[in-house]
Amino acid sequence: MMSRFRIILFSCLLVTKAVAQETLTVEEAVAIALERNYDLKIAKNNTELADVQASTLNSGYFPTVSASSGVNYSDENQNVQFLDGTTTAVDGAVTESYNASVTAEYVIFDGLVRKFTHQNNKENLNLVKLQERQQIENSIISIYEAYFNTAFQKRVVDNLKLNVENSKDRLDRAGRKLKYGQGTKLEELNAQVDLNNDSISYIEAFRDLNNLKRNLNLLLGRNVSTDFEVNTEVFFKPEMDKQFILEAAERENIQVLLANQNLLLSDLDIKINKAQFLPKIVGSGSYRWNESQNPPTSFALQNEAYGVNLGLSLSWNIFNGTNATRVKTAKITKKNREIELIKAKEELVTDVLNSYETYSIAKYTLEAETDNLETNELNFERTQKQFSLGQVTSLDYRQAQINLFNSRNNYARSKFDLKIAELNILQLSGKLVN
Missing domain, CATH: 2.20.200 (Outer membrane efflux proteins (OEP))
Incomplete structure (x- = not known):
């Protein structure tokens, strides 16, 4: 039963390997999302709507x-x-x-109502453009995270595939040793159990990979059944200076820009309501x-x-209690937006410092995991040779195999975590879209 299971499994591996699939890069994924993502389509339509409202034909000057x-x-x-x-x-x-x-x-x-209303429509267009940019940034981050989660799962699947192959080799060795009286039945049974567990883990990991691909396709706005390969290579930007990031964030961070724009709209709202008192x-x-x-x-x-x-x-509307109430309401709203701006700036500094620390730790972690991976690869290579010569036990071989598997996964995870940390800093500093 177990032999037949392994034959079916490896047949699936061979078929999967033989079928050529499109390789989707992360840059291509972002480009597809910017064109097809449903939330981005809505954001673009909102910008077009605000553009129509801000047009000269809607200004009241005709x-x-x-x-x-x-x-x-x-x-x-x-x-x-x-x-x-x-x-x-x-x-x-x-x-x-x-x-x-x-x-x-x-x-x-008309007491300058028309003038201030037209200005308000133009500034509202700028606000909607900022909101579209915010949606683009959030979508890009979501695409990167979904893509790198898929890429990490691909590395897990590849690592488990190697585990299955190594476990199969170990079972074959145990079977030959038992046949020639140099091993025990217990060693063969242990090897068979480990191969069974690795095979199950591989199948489950492959299922999770397919689920992540479907989720990524959904974000891209395309058929969820579209199959593709991911590129697991990651390229990093040069070291980013913390002070430069803080200064750039104060000028270009989307949350601060939105808070400033809302404050400007509050000023215009006050002017519009005051102008209602004029003839x-x-x-x-x-x-x-x-x-x-x-x-x-x-x-x-x-x-x-x-x-x-x-x-x-x-x-001439000499007195209107409603207009007076609107002016007071607009002034209170402006005070709230001034507070929101101060809050946004303080939160920004906190977010930048937290993200930069996460970024620095992620860099250190990747360097450490790189060293760990080299050590575990060397350790497994030596253990594998010694195991073939009968100098170490199957348990020692299994432990070296597990250590290598964990090290490969940790290296891949730390690589993608560093890239996400880098992207978060770029978003906070307003440089992500560029």
């Missing part, structure tokens, strides 16, 4: 022009008594009237034409009028 026309027809029976006492009756008295007009209206002065002057002009055909009972059988009409109106 006049409103309208045209209208109409036709009226009536057919009535009329009995009319005039002032001189005479009367007349007309059956089928027809009245026809026609009219047409073009009217233009323009706000000459409003509206000018209007129209060209109108009217014509009517009247029955004999009317004083005029035909009437036509046309010409230009001009007007100027002034309105």
Whole structure:
């Protein structure tokens, strides 16, 4: 039963190895996400919407022009008594009237509401652009984390595959030694149990790898069943200076930029509400034409009028409790946003220092794990030779095998952890998108 299980397992290994798959780099993954990710599509649409609202056509600086026309027809029976006492009756008295007009209206002065509202729309566009950038940064970090988790799991699968191959070699050696009377049945059974456990671990790790691939495909906005290989190589930037990062973060960190932009919008909100107290002057002009055909009972059988009409109106909302309340509310909101800005700056310094310490420890950890990996590879190589010569026990061989497996995983994990720490610093300093 166990032999058949191992044959099926290694057949799967060979098939998996034989099928060529597309290699997806992390840069390609980010590019695909920027084009297809659903959250980013929504963020881009929000930016387009804010751009429309900030356009000159929505500024209120253009006049409103309208045209209208109409036709009226009536057919009535009329009995009319005039002032001189005479009367007349007309059956089928027809009245026809026609009219047409073009009217233009323009706000000459509105207390600067229009000016500040247009500025507010433009600054809101800048806010939405910052929010889109924030979404892009968060998506990039999510893609990197998902990609490197997949890459780490790929390393685990590869390491377990080597474990299975080494355990199979150990079982074969134990079987030959038992056959020639140089080993024990217990050694063969232990080797068989270890191979069984390694095989199960390999299958479970392969399942986890496929799950991570599907999750990454979902983030990329493509078919979740799309298969691919990941690149487990990682390249790091040169050593980053802590003071430079702090200074860059104060200027370009997205959270601070958003807090500053919200504060600016609060200022404009106060100005808009204060401007409501000033008078409003509206000018209007129209060209109108009217014509009517009247029955004999009317004083005029035909009437036509046309010409230009001009007007100027002034309105002044001398007191409005609602406007006063809005001004007070806007001032309180501004105070809150000033506090939010101070808080964002203080949190930023904390986050940068914490992230930089994490980054420094991750660098040290990677260096240490690199040394550990070299040591364990050398130790396993020597143990493997000694085991083939019968100079160490199978337990010693198994322990060296486990140590090498753990060391390989720890090295891979520390490599990807350092890259994530580096990316977090870049995000905090506002350099991630660049």
